Amino acid sequence: MKEKIKLAIVDDHQIVIDGLHSLLSNHPSIEITCSSTSAVEIFGMIKTHNVDILLTDIMMEPMSGVVLAKKVHENYPSIKVLALSMSGAGDMVDEMIRNDSIHGYVLKNIGRQELIKAIQKIADGGIYYSEEILESLAKENDRKQQAAQVHLTDREIEIIRLIEKEKGNKEIADLLFISERTVETHRKNIFRKLKSSSVIGLVKYAYEHKLI
Amino acid sequence: MKEKIKLAIVDDHQIVIDGLHSLLSNHPSIEITCSSTSAVEIFGMIKTHNVDILLTDIMMEPMSGVVLAKKVHENYPSIKVLALSMSGAGDMVDEMIRNDSIHGYVLKNIGRQELIKAIQKIADGGIYYSEEILESLAKENDRKQQAAQVHLTDREIEIIRLIEKEKGNKEIADLLFISERTVETHRKNIFRKLKSSSVIGLVKYAYEHKLI
DNA sequence: CAGAATATACCCGTTAACACGTAGATTTTA
DNA sequence: TAAAATCTACGTGTTAACGGGTATATTCTG
Secondary structure: OOOOEEEEEEOOOHHHHHHHHHHHOOOOOEEEEEEEOOHHHHHHHHHHOOOOEEEEEOOOOOOOHHHHHHHHHHHOOOOEEEEEEOOOOHHHHHHHHHOOOOOEEEEOOOOHHHHHHHHHHHHOOOOEEOHHHHHHHHHHHHHHHHHOOOOOOHHHHHHHHHHHOOOOHHHHHHHHOOOHHHHHHHHHHHHHHHOOOOHHHHHHHHHHOOOO | OOOOEEEEEEOOOHHHHHHHHHHHOOOOOEEEEEEEOOHHHHHHHHHHOOOOEEEEEOOOOOOOHHHHHHHHHHHOOOOEEEEEEOOOOHHHHHHHHHOOOOOEEEEOOOOHHHHHHHHHHHHOOOOEEOHHHHHHHHHHHHHHHHHHHOOOOHHHHHHHHHHHOOOOHHHHHHHHOOOHHHHHHHHHHHHHHHOOOOHHHHHHHHHHOOOO
16 A cells, blocks of 8 residues: 555634544555644644645734745645635636646635545655646746846845735734845835835836735 | 534535534534535425524625515524624624524634534524624624724815825925914824724725715 | 714834846846 | 856945924814
8 A cells, every 4th residue: 555645734713623623534555644724833733743745824923825835845845735825816827837836826715625535645755736727827938028027036026915915024024034134225225216216106017016 | 312413514615515514413412404505406395304403604695685685584583693704704794683583693703512502502492692693793793883083174185185186295385374283283183083003004094985 | 062083183103115237147038 | 167146244324203292373162
Protein backbone atom coordinates (compact mmCIF):
# COMPACT_ATOMS: atom_id res chain seq x y z
CA MET A 1 0.00 0.00 0.00
CA LYS A 2 1.22 3.46 -0.88
CA GLU A 3 1.93 6.11 1.70
CA LYS A 4 -1.05 8.28 2.56
CA ILE A 5 -1.11 11.89 1.41
CA LYS A 6 -0.57 14.06 4.48
CA LEU A 7 -2.69 17.19 4.59
CA ALA A 8 -2.57 20.37 6.64
CA ILE A 9 -5.67 22.54 6.62
CA VAL A 10 -6.01 26.21 7.44
CA ASP A 11 -9.16 28.29 7.14
CA ASP A 12 -10.33 30.96 9.50
CA HIS A 13 -13.77 29.37 9.61
CA GLN A 14 -13.77 26.36 11.86
CA ILE A 15 -16.81 24.97 10.15
CA VAL A 16 -14.98 24.73 6.85
CA ILE A 17 -12.14 22.91 8.55
CA ASP A 18 -14.60 20.52 10.15
CA GLY A 19 -16.26 20.09 6.81
CA LEU A 20 -13.04 19.32 4.98
CA HIS A 21 -12.04 17.06 7.82
CA SER A 22 -15.18 15.02 7.60
CA LEU A 23 -15.03 14.97 3.84
CA LEU A 24 -11.48 13.81 3.57
CA SER A 25 -10.55 11.96 6.73
CA ASN A 26 -12.27 8.74 5.81
CA HIS A 27 -10.61 8.57 2.43
CA PRO A 28 -8.16 5.66 2.23
CA SER A 29 -5.27 7.57 0.72
CA ILE A 30 -5.61 10.86 2.57
CA GLU A 31 -4.60 11.72 6.11
CA ILE A 32 -5.03 15.07 7.85
CA THR A 33 -2.11 15.67 10.18
CA CYS A 34 -2.92 19.15 11.41
CA SER A 35 -5.35 22.01 11.02
CA SER A 36 -5.89 25.48 12.41
CA THR A 37 -7.92 28.66 12.01
CA SER A 38 -4.74 30.71 12.12
CA ALA A 39 -2.21 31.05 9.33
CA VAL A 40 0.50 31.92 11.77
CA GLU A 41 -0.24 28.88 13.86
CA ILE A 42 -0.31 26.45 10.97
CA PHE A 43 3.00 27.81 9.79
CA GLY A 44 4.47 26.77 13.10
CA MET A 45 2.73 23.40 13.04
CA ILE A 46 3.97 22.19 9.68
CA LYS A 47 7.48 22.27 11.06
CA THR A 48 6.78 19.38 13.39
CA HIS A 49 3.98 17.61 11.56
CA ASN A 50 4.42 15.62 8.41
CA VAL A 51 2.81 17.56 5.61
CA ASP A 52 2.68 16.90 1.88
CA ILE A 53 -0.01 19.35 0.92
CA LEU A 54 -1.23 22.49 2.63
CA LEU A 55 -4.86 23.28 1.98
CA THR A 56 -5.30 26.98 2.63
CA ASP A 57 -8.00 29.57 2.39
CA ILE A 58 -7.05 32.76 0.60
CA MET A 59 -9.05 35.43 2.38
CA MET A 60 -7.79 35.31 5.92
CA GLU A 61 -6.99 37.92 8.51
CA PRO A 62 -4.47 38.96 9.50
CA MET A 63 -2.20 36.84 7.35
CA SER A 64 -3.64 36.05 3.95
CA GLY A 65 -3.27 32.73 2.23
CA VAL A 66 -1.14 34.43 -0.39
CA VAL A 67 1.47 35.43 2.13
CA LEU A 68 1.28 32.09 3.89
CA ALA A 69 1.76 30.18 0.65
CA LYS A 70 4.81 32.21 -0.20
CA LYS A 71 6.38 31.72 3.20
CA VAL A 72 5.69 28.01 3.07
CA HIS A 73 7.18 27.74 -0.37
CA GLU A 74 10.31 29.54 0.76
CA ASN A 75 10.80 27.62 3.96
CA TYR A 76 9.46 24.18 3.00
CA PRO A 77 9.80 23.92 -0.76
CA SER A 78 8.73 20.28 -0.73
CA ILE A 79 5.27 21.14 0.59
CA LYS A 80 2.66 21.64 -2.09
CA VAL A 81 -0.06 24.24 -1.62
CA LEU A 82 -3.67 23.99 -2.71
CA ALA A 83 -5.50 27.27 -2.40
CA LEU A 84 -9.19 27.46 -1.62
CA SER A 85 -11.20 30.57 -2.26
CA MET A 86 -14.77 31.67 -1.73
CA SER A 87 -14.99 33.72 -4.86
CA GLY A 88 -12.68 33.83 -7.82
CA ALA A 89 -10.59 36.64 -6.47
CA GLY A 90 -8.26 36.46 -9.38
CA ASP A 91 -6.09 39.33 -8.22
CA MET A 92 -3.60 37.28 -6.42
CA VAL A 93 -3.80 34.00 -8.26
CA ASP A 94 -1.56 35.17 -11.00
CA GLU A 95 1.16 36.26 -8.67
CA MET A 96 1.01 33.03 -6.74
CA ILE A 97 1.31 30.93 -9.85
CA ARG A 98 4.24 32.94 -11.12
CA ASN A 99 6.33 32.53 -8.03
CA ASP A 100 5.42 28.85 -7.84
CA SER A 101 4.01 29.26 -4.36
CA ILE A 102 0.86 27.33 -5.18
CA HIS A 103 0.19 24.20 -7.13
CA GLY A 104 -3.54 24.42 -7.35
CA TYR A 105 -6.46 26.76 -6.83
CA VAL A 106 -10.09 25.78 -6.43
CA LEU A 107 -13.30 27.45 -5.35
CA LYS A 108 -15.13 26.36 -2.26
CA ASN A 109 -18.15 25.32 -4.23
CA ILE A 110 -16.08 22.38 -5.39
CA GLY A 111 -17.51 18.90 -4.89
CA ARG A 112 -15.93 16.07 -2.94
CA GLN A 113 -14.92 14.16 -6.04
CA GLU A 114 -13.22 17.11 -7.66
CA LEU A 115 -11.46 18.09 -4.47
CA ILE A 116 -9.98 14.65 -4.02
CA LYS A 117 -9.00 14.60 -7.66
CA ALA A 118 -7.23 17.92 -7.21
CA ILE A 119 -5.40 16.73 -4.12
CA GLN A 120 -4.25 13.54 -5.76
CA LYS A 121 -3.11 15.30 -8.87
CA ILE A 122 -1.07 17.76 -6.86
CA ALA A 123 0.37 15.00 -4.70
CA ASP A 124 1.58 13.36 -7.88
CA GLY A 125 3.48 16.51 -8.73
CA GLY A 126 0.84 17.98 -10.99
CA ILE A 127 -1.15 21.19 -10.82
CA TYR A 128 -4.87 21.77 -10.65
CA TYR A 129 -6.92 24.88 -11.37
CA SER A 130 -10.67 24.88 -11.52
CA GLU A 131 -12.46 26.24 -14.55
CA GLU A 132 -13.69 29.36 -12.81
CA ILE A 133 -10.19 30.21 -11.72
CA LEU A 134 -8.81 29.88 -15.21
CA GLU A 135 -11.52 32.20 -16.44
CA SER A 136 -10.92 34.89 -13.88
CA LEU A 137 -7.23 34.47 -14.54
CA ALA A 138 -7.83 35.43 -18.14
CA LYS A 139 -9.78 38.50 -17.05
CA GLU A 140 -7.02 39.49 -14.70
CA ASN A 141 -4.56 39.27 -17.53
CA ASP A 142 -6.60 41.72 -19.57
CA ARG A 143 -6.70 44.14 -16.69
CA LYS A 144 -2.97 43.93 -16.25
CA GLN A 145 -2.25 44.62 -19.86
CA GLN A 146 -4.15 47.86 -19.54
CA ALA A 147 -2.38 48.74 -16.33
CA ALA A 148 0.87 48.02 -18.10
CA GLN A 149 0.58 51.36 -19.81
CA VAL A 150 1.83 52.91 -16.64
CA HIS A 151 4.00 49.96 -15.72
CA LEU A 152 3.13 49.39 -12.11
CA THR A 153 4.69 46.21 -10.82
CA ASP A 154 2.73 43.58 -8.91
CA ARG A 155 4.42 44.62 -5.72
CA GLU A 156 3.51 48.23 -6.30
CA ILE A 157 -0.14 47.40 -6.91
CA GLU A 158 -0.13 45.33 -3.75
CA ILE A 159 1.16 48.32 -1.85
CA ILE A 160 -1.32 50.73 -3.40
CA ARG A 161 -4.13 48.49 -2.21
CA LEU A 162 -2.79 48.57 1.31
CA ILE A 163 -2.36 52.32 1.22
CA GLU A 164 -5.94 52.63 0.10
CA LYS A 165 -6.94 50.61 3.16
CA GLU A 166 -5.44 53.43 5.21
CA LYS A 167 -2.48 51.38 6.31
CA GLY A 168 0.62 53.31 7.33
CA ASN A 169 4.06 52.52 6.02
CA LYS A 170 4.92 50.64 9.17
CA GLU A 171 1.81 48.49 8.99
CA ILE A 172 2.44 47.69 5.36
CA ALA A 173 6.02 46.75 6.17
CA ASP A 174 4.84 44.34 8.85
CA LEU A 175 2.18 42.81 6.63
CA LEU A 176 4.58 42.15 3.77
CA PHE A 177 7.53 41.21 5.95
CA ILE A 178 9.74 43.90 4.48
CA SER A 179 11.43 46.98 5.87
CA GLU A 180 9.65 50.25 6.31
CA ARG A 181 12.36 51.78 4.12
CA THR A 182 11.47 49.44 1.35
CA VAL A 183 7.86 50.47 1.55
CA GLU A 184 8.97 54.08 1.33
CA THR A 185 11.00 53.27 -1.74
CA HIS A 186 8.06 51.56 -3.40
CA ARG A 187 5.88 54.50 -2.50
CA LYS A 188 8.34 56.89 -4.09
CA ASN A 189 8.53 54.81 -7.23
CA ILE A 190 4.75 54.73 -7.45
CA PHE A 191 4.59 58.49 -7.04
CA ARG A 192 7.09 58.90 -9.81
CA LYS A 193 5.23 56.59 -12.16
CA LEU A 194 1.82 58.08 -11.49
CA LYS A 195 3.15 61.62 -11.47
CA SER A 196 1.52 62.12 -8.14
CA SER A 197 2.96 63.43 -4.93
CA SER A 198 0.55 62.27 -2.29
CA VAL A 199 -1.53 59.29 -1.34
CA ILE A 200 -4.57 61.04 -2.72
CA GLY A 201 -3.37 60.56 -6.25
CA LEU A 202 -2.82 56.89 -5.58
CA VAL A 203 -6.28 56.35 -4.19
CA LYS A 204 -7.85 58.18 -7.11
CA TYR A 205 -5.85 56.09 -9.52
CA ALA A 206 -6.86 52.92 -7.72
CA TYR A 207 -10.53 53.85 -7.88
CA GLU A 208 -10.42 54.88 -11.51
CA HIS A 209 -8.59 51.75 -12.57
CA LYS A 210 -10.67 49.49 -10.39
CA LEU A 211 -7.71 48.19 -8.51
CA ILE A 212 -9.92 48.01 -5.45
CA MET B 1 -37.49 8.76 22.46
CA LYS B 2 -38.20 12.23 21.23
CA GLU B 3 -38.70 13.05 17.62
CA LYS B 4 -35.53 14.03 15.81
CA ILE B 5 -35.04 17.61 14.74
CA LYS B 6 -35.44 17.73 10.97
CA LEU B 7 -33.00 20.00 9.19
CA ALA B 8 -32.84 21.48 5.71
CA ILE B 9 -29.53 22.95 4.62
CA VAL B 10 -28.82 25.47 1.88
CA ASP B 11 -25.49 27.04 1.04
CA ASP B 12 -24.12 27.79 -2.37
CA HIS B 13 -20.86 26.14 -1.45
CA GLN B 14 -21.21 22.40 -1.63
CA ILE B 15 -18.24 21.99 0.64
CA VAL B 16 -20.01 23.77 3.46
CA ILE B 17 -23.06 21.59 3.00
CA ASP B 18 -20.91 18.49 3.09
CA GLY B 19 -19.20 19.83 6.15
CA LEU B 20 -22.43 20.53 7.99
CA HIS B 21 -23.73 17.18 6.87
CA SER B 22 -20.78 15.34 8.32
CA LEU B 23 -20.86 17.42 11.46
CA LEU B 24 -24.52 16.93 12.21
CA SER B 25 -25.72 13.74 10.58
CA ASN B 26 -24.34 11.43 13.23
CA HIS B 27 -25.96 13.35 16.05
CA PRO B 28 -28.71 11.32 17.77
CA SER B 29 -31.34 14.03 17.86
CA ILE B 30 -30.69 15.66 14.50
CA GLU B 31 -31.71 14.50 11.07
CA ILE B 32 -30.98 16.20 7.77
CA THR B 33 -33.88 15.68 5.44
CA CYS B 34 -32.74 17.75 2.49
CA SER B 35 -30.02 20.05 1.28
CA SER B 36 -29.16 22.06 -1.80
CA THR B 37 -26.83 24.69 -3.20
CA SER B 38 -29.80 26.60 -4.54
CA ALA B 39 -32.19 28.73 -2.51
CA VAL B 40 -34.88 28.30 -5.13
CA GLU B 41 -34.53 24.54 -5.09
CA ILE B 42 -34.61 24.23 -1.32
CA PHE B 43 -37.74 26.33 -1.22
CA GLY B 44 -39.40 23.76 -3.43
CA MET B 45 -38.04 20.87 -1.40
CA ILE B 46 -39.28 21.92 2.00
CA LYS B 47 -42.81 21.57 0.69
CA THR B 48 -42.52 17.81 0.42
CA HIS B 49 -39.85 17.11 3.03
CA ASN B 50 -40.41 17.34 6.71
CA VAL B 51 -38.48 20.33 7.97
CA ASP B 52 -38.31 21.86 11.41
CA ILE B 53 -35.33 24.13 10.91
CA LEU B 54 -33.83 25.63 7.78
CA LEU B 55 -30.12 26.25 8.00
CA THR B 56 -29.31 28.87 5.40
CA ASP B 57 -26.35 30.84 4.21
CA ILE B 58 -26.89 34.58 3.86
CA MET B 59 -24.70 35.51 0.94
CA MET B 60 -26.11 33.54 -1.95
CA GLU B 61 -26.72 34.20 -5.61
CA PRO B 62 -29.19 34.72 -7.10
CA MET B 63 -31.55 34.51 -4.15
CA SER B 64 -30.05 35.68 -0.90
CA GLY B 65 -30.69 34.04 2.42
CA VAL B 66 -32.54 37.15 3.50
CA VAL B 67 -35.13 36.77 0.77
CA LEU B 68 -35.35 33.04 1.26
CA ALA B 69 -35.93 33.40 4.98
CA LYS B 70 -38.68 35.89 4.38
CA LYS B 71 -40.44 33.70 1.85
CA VAL B 72 -40.17 30.66 4.10
CA HIS B 73 -41.56 32.59 7.02
CA GLU B 74 -44.51 33.75 4.96
CA ASN B 75 -45.33 30.39 3.42
CA TYR B 76 -44.35 28.01 6.18
CA PRO B 77 -44.57 29.91 9.44
CA SER B 78 -43.87 26.80 11.50
CA ILE B 79 -40.40 26.38 10.03
CA LYS B 80 -37.65 28.02 12.03
CA VAL B 81 -34.68 29.60 10.26
CA LEU B 82 -31.08 29.61 11.43
CA ALA B 83 -28.91 31.93 9.38
CA LEU B 84 -25.24 31.25 8.74
CA SER B 85 -22.87 33.93 7.62
CA MET B 86 -19.27 34.11 6.65
CA SER B 87 -18.63 37.51 8.14
CA GLY B 88 -20.77 39.58 10.43
CA ALA B 89 -22.46 41.39 7.60
CA GLY B 90 -24.65 43.28 9.99
CA ASP B 91 -26.60 45.16 7.33
CA MET B 92 -29.25 42.58 6.88
CA VAL B 93 -29.36 40.97 10.28
CA ASP B 94 -31.26 43.84 11.69
CA GLU B 95 -33.92 43.69 9.04
CA MET B 96 -34.35 39.95 9.38
CA ILE B 97 -34.76 40.11 13.10
CA ARG B 98 -37.32 42.85 12.82
CA ASN B 99 -39.64 40.96 10.53
CA ASP B 100 -39.25 37.76 12.56
CA SER B 101 -38.01 35.83 9.57
CA ILE B 102 -35.09 34.29 11.41
CA HIS B 103 -34.72 32.72 14.82
CA GLY B 104 -30.98 32.59 15.01
CA TYR B 105 -27.84 33.89 13.39
CA VAL B 106 -24.35 32.44 13.72
CA LEU B 107 -21.02 32.87 12.00
CA LYS B 108 -19.42 30.07 10.10
CA ASN B 109 -16.46 30.06 12.41
CA ILE B 110 -18.77 28.49 14.95
CA GLY B 111 -17.75 25.20 16.55
CA ARG B 112 -19.69 21.95 16.47
CA GLN B 113 -20.81 22.22 20.09
CA GLU B 114 -22.14 25.72 19.72
CA LEU B 115 -23.90 24.92 16.47
CA ILE B 116 -25.75 21.99 17.99
CA LYS B 117 -26.62 24.10 20.98
CA ALA B 118 -28.04 26.74 18.69
CA ILE B 119 -30.09 24.23 16.73
CA GLN B 120 -31.55 22.66 19.86
CA LYS B 121 -32.37 25.98 21.40
CA ILE B 122 -34.20 27.09 18.28
CA ALA B 123 -36.01 23.78 18.00
CA ASP B 124 -37.29 24.36 21.52
CA GLY B 125 -38.80 27.62 20.38
CA GLY B 126 -35.94 29.81 21.50
CA ILE B 127 -33.64 32.12 19.61
CA TYR B 128 -29.88 32.10 19.28
CA TYR B 129 -27.45 34.80 18.21
CA SER B 130 -23.72 34.35 18.51
CA GLU B 131 -21.65 36.87 20.40
CA GLU B 132 -20.03 38.27 17.29
CA ILE B 133 -23.40 38.89 15.72
CA LEU B 134 -24.69 40.73 18.73
CA GLU B 135 -21.57 42.83 18.71
CA SER B 136 -21.71 43.69 15.06
CA LEU B 137 -25.38 44.38 15.50
CA ALA B 138 -24.57 46.96 18.12
CA LYS B 139 -21.87 48.44 15.92
CA GLU B 140 -24.21 48.59 12.99
CA ASN B 141 -26.68 50.49 15.11
CA ASP B 142 -24.03 52.99 16.11
CA ARG B 143 -22.90 53.37 12.53
CA LYS B 144 -26.42 54.04 11.33
CA GLN B 145 -27.15 56.57 13.99
CA GLN B 146 -23.95 58.35 13.22
CA ALA B 147 -24.37 58.09 9.48
CA ALA B 148 -27.70 59.80 9.87
CA GLN B 149 -25.91 62.60 11.58
CA VAL B 150 -23.27 62.99 8.93
CA HIS B 151 -24.52 66.21 7.51
CA LEU B 152 -21.54 67.75 5.86
CA THR B 153 -22.00 71.47 5.39
CA ASP B 154 -21.58 73.13 2.01
CA ARG B 155 -18.30 74.60 3.12
CA GLU B 156 -17.03 71.22 4.22
CA ILE B 157 -17.95 69.60 0.93
CA GLU B 158 -16.22 72.45 -0.86
CA ILE B 159 -13.10 71.71 1.11
CA ILE B 160 -13.28 67.95 0.56
CA ARG B 161 -13.35 68.58 -3.17
CA LEU B 162 -10.25 70.72 -2.94
CA ILE B 163 -8.49 68.14 -0.80
CA GLU B 164 -9.36 65.52 -3.38
CA LYS B 165 -7.72 67.74 -6.00
CA GLU B 166 -4.53 67.32 -4.00
CA LYS B 167 -4.51 70.87 -2.69
CA GLY B 168 -2.68 71.48 0.55
CA ASN B 169 -4.17 73.36 3.45
CA LYS B 170 -2.34 76.52 2.49
CA GLU B 171 -3.54 76.41 -1.09
CA ILE B 172 -7.10 75.84 0.02
CA ALA B 173 -6.83 78.76 2.41
CA ASP B 174 -5.66 81.05 -0.39
CA LEU B 175 -8.36 79.85 -2.77
CA LEU B 176 -11.14 80.44 -0.30
CA PHE B 177 -9.66 83.62 1.17
CA ILE B 178 -9.66 82.19 4.67
CA SER B 179 -6.96 81.38 7.17
CA GLU B 180 -5.00 78.17 7.03
CA ARG B 181 -6.12 77.58 10.63
CA THR B 182 -9.71 77.68 9.51
CA VAL B 183 -9.03 75.08 6.88
CA GLU B 184 -7.46 72.91 9.53
CA THR B 185 -10.52 73.29 11.69
CA HIS B 186 -12.82 72.35 8.84
CA ARG B 187 -10.63 69.37 8.12
CA LYS B 188 -10.80 68.24 11.71
CA ASN B 189 -14.56 68.60 11.76
CA ILE B 190 -14.82 66.54 8.61
CA PHE B 191 -12.62 63.85 10.10
CA ARG B 192 -14.77 63.79 13.17
CA LYS B 193 -17.97 63.50 11.20
CA LEU B 194 -16.66 60.82 8.88
CA LYS B 195 -14.82 58.94 11.61
CA SER B 196 -11.77 59.03 9.46
CA SER B 197 -8.28 60.05 10.37
CA SER B 198 -6.57 60.71 7.09
CA VAL B 199 -7.24 62.23 3.70
CA ILE B 200 -7.58 58.75 2.29
CA GLY B 201 -10.82 58.24 4.13
CA LEU B 202 -12.13 61.53 2.78
CA VAL B 203 -11.31 60.68 -0.80
CA LYS B 204 -12.89 57.26 -0.47
CA TYR B 205 -15.98 58.84 1.03
CA ALA B 206 -16.10 61.36 -1.78
CA TYR B 207 -15.87 58.65 -4.41
CA GLU B 208 -18.42 56.41 -2.77
CA HIS B 209 -20.89 59.24 -2.30
CA LYS B 210 -20.27 60.65 -5.73
CA LEU B 211 -19.18 63.99 -4.42
CA ILE B 212 -16.76 64.23 -7.30
C1' DC C 1 -35.93 85.10 21.68
C1' DA C 2 -32.79 81.29 22.98
C1' DG C 3 -30.27 77.53 21.44
C1' DA C 4 -28.12 75.07 17.53
C1' DA C 5 -25.44 75.06 13.61
C1' DT C 6 -22.00 77.22 10.89
C1' DA C 7 -17.83 79.64 9.61
C1' DT C 8 -14.17 81.72 11.23
C1' DA C 9 -9.45 81.64 13.86
C1' DC C 10 -5.65 80.47 17.06
C1' DC C 11 -2.11 77.54 20.07
C1' DC C 12 0.72 73.55 21.05
C1' DG C 13 2.79 69.28 20.27
C1' DT C 14 3.92 64.85 17.72
C1' DT C 15 4.97 62.22 13.83
C1' DA C 16 4.04 60.12 9.54
C1' DA C 17 4.74 61.42 5.03
C1' DC C 18 7.53 62.91 1.58
C1' DA C 19 12.16 64.69 -0.99
C1' DC C 20 16.56 63.45 -2.59
C1' DG C 21 20.18 60.26 -2.46
C1' DT C 22 22.60 55.66 -2.84
C1' DA C 23 23.07 50.72 -3.55
C1' DG C 24 23.20 45.48 -3.30
C1' DA C 25 20.62 41.06 -4.61
C1' DT C 26 17.77 38.72 -7.54
C1' DT C 27 15.05 37.96 -11.54
C1' DT C 28 13.69 38.81 -16.20
C1' DT C 29 14.53 39.83 -20.70
C1' DA C 30 17.00 40.80 -24.90
C1' DT D 1 25.77 36.40 -21.17
C1' DA D 2 25.04 41.20 -20.65
C1' DA D 3 21.59 44.60 -19.76
C1' DA D 4 17.30 45.97 -17.71
C1' DA D 5 13.86 45.65 -14.36
C1' DT D 6 12.46 44.63 -9.84
C1' DC D 7 12.73 44.21 -4.94
C1' DT D 8 15.11 45.07 -1.29
C1' DA D 9 17.28 48.60 2.23
C1' DC D 10 19.46 52.59 4.39
C1' DG D 11 20.52 57.90 5.71
C1' DT D 12 19.30 62.70 6.37
C1' DG D 13 16.29 66.11 6.52
C1' DT D 14 11.87 69.06 6.22
C1' DT D 15 7.25 69.89 6.86
C1' DA D 16 2.52 69.15 6.16
C1' DA D 17 -0.75 66.64 8.48
C1' DC D 18 -3.10 65.39 12.41
C1' DG D 19 -4.82 65.27 17.58
C1' DG D 20 -6.19 68.05 21.33
C1' DG D 21 -8.00 72.06 22.82
C1' DT D 22 -10.48 76.97 22.91
C1' DA D 23 -13.12 80.84 21.18
C1' DT D 24 -15.91 84.52 18.63
C1' DA D 25 -19.24 86.29 15.23
C1' DT D 26 -23.00 85.08 12.36
C1' DT D 27 -26.89 82.73 10.70
C1' DC D 28 -30.55 79.40 11.01
C1' DT D 29 -34.31 77.45 13.43
C1' DG D 30 -37.66 75.92 16.93
